[in-house]
Amino acid sequence: MITRFTDIINGLKGFDRNFTIGELVSKILMSLFKDWNSLRMSIENTKDVNTYLLEELYRTLMTYELNNTETKEKTRKNKQEINESPKRQIALKSTNDKGSSNMNMSDEELDDLVLLIKK
Numbered sequence: 001m002i003t004r005f006t007d008i009i010n011g012l013k014g015f016d017r018n019f020t021i022g023e024l025v026s027k028i029l030m031s032l033f034k035d036w037n038s039l040r041m042s043i044e045n046t047k048d049v050n051t052y053l054l055e056e057l058y059r060t061l062m063t064y065e066l067n068n069t070e071t072k073e074k075t076r077k078n079k080q081e082i083n084e085s086p087k088r089q090i091a092l093k094s095t096n097d098k099g100s101s102n103m104n105m106s107d108e109e110l111d112d113l114v115l116l117i118k119k
Contacts, residue, residue, distance in 0.1 A: 022050035039064045
């Protein structure tokens with residue numbers, strides 16, 4: 001965006017159209033997408049647009065873009081993790097021995113078995 005903007009401004013300078021720094025900063029801020037409204041509003045409210053340097057604006061825009069990209073990437077990964085199917089769980093196999101029955105277990109062993117199953 002910065003390169004295209006510079007090319008356009010340099011082309012207009014060829015036609016003897018000069019812009020003030022305030023006009024250039026305002027034009028860049030007006031051209032930002034709606035996703036950037038929070039940054040645009042904070043710059044307009046905290047900085048004097050007429051004295052705000054283009055290089056400083058470029059740095060601010062690049063920093064915001066990097067931070068915003070990282071945040072969007074983390075959000076996208078979190079959504080993917082939530083939407084993933086639950087992982088398979090391993091179930092215990094039951095065996096049926098003819099010689100053993102629950103009646104031969106003591107109450108303490110049955111309590112331990114119940115606790116194990118609840119976990």
